[in-house]
Amino acid sequence: MPGGTGSAPCGRREGQRVEADELLVLVAGGDQKAFEELYGLVAGPVYGLVKRVVRDPAQSEEVSQEVLLELWRSAARFDPGRGSALSWVLTLAHRRAVDRVRSARAAGEREVREARRSHSPAFDQVSEEVEAGLERESVRRCLGRLTDLQRQSVTLAYYDGLTYREVAEQLSLPLGTVKTRMRDGLTRLRACLGGVA
Known part of the structure; x- marks a missing residue:
């Protein structure tokens, strides 16, 4: 996964915020070059957030890719008046990561129930x-x-x-x-x- 923004001074972060907002608006219009730049800005923070929720590195990478693909598809839904592009992207990432954890937990619970059901007779x-x-x-x-x-x-x-x-x-x-x-x-x-x- 590409790296994050590093430890840039606050002024650089503010510049990245504006830059990310502008890039996301361009991505909404279908600009691939803008998407590549935006990807470079948000891929690290997205992966970091997802990994904190999902914990498994392979699944975290998979979820991060899903988030970035969703970013390309749904960029038009971004509303700059409601917050920064990075906040919006990280919200998408957090939701997707939580969904993955819930899905994995539900699958595990289904497997446990099925195992119990198959090992216990239908009647005494x-x-x-x-x-x-x-x-x-x-x-x-x-x-x-x-x-x-x-x-x-x-x-x-x-x-x-x-x-x-x-x-x-x-x-x-x-x-x-x-x-x-x-x-x-x-x-x-x-x-x-x-x-x-």
């Missing part, structure tokens, strides 16, 4: 397995309280997926009997699982 697997085991045990216990015919009917229908007619054929019983046993068995099972019986 242990809790789910324990709960399912307890449910199976409760169903087994409650099935044991049914009569043999009720238990056979419910098991064939719900665990083997048979229809009432298929259950009746399997058990060699009339369909009406199977329906009655199923209804009674399901009522008892529901009561047992609900803690009523």
Whole structure:
């Protein structure tokens, strides 16, 4: 990055200020030669400010180049009545540097969140397995309280997926009997699982 203004006496700094203001007005009109001169005046202070905010030299150089490019593109927005060219340029530099730091911080936070999300299960697997085991045990216990015919009917229908007619054929019983046993068995099972019986 080109060097700054050095330690010139105050009168020289004032002259640079006026010179920078005039150069920026010329740059707004598209004068490339004026931009080269302005670049030489402000590149050092821009880099110094950006480096104090961003800290990383490579990123500071990159941000400084972005600022100087923005300076060329937006020189027409400079209003000499609101302050000096150098103040305006340094304000651009500071904003751009702060944006870079915020962007880097946000990216880091997103990476941390994503890493946490990818390492933690979507649900508590242990809790789910324990709960399912307890449910199976409760169903087994409650099935044991049914009569043999009720238990056979419910098991064939719900665990083997048979229809009432298929259950009746399997058990060699009339369909009406199977329906009655199923209804009674399901009522008892529901009561047992609900803690009523």
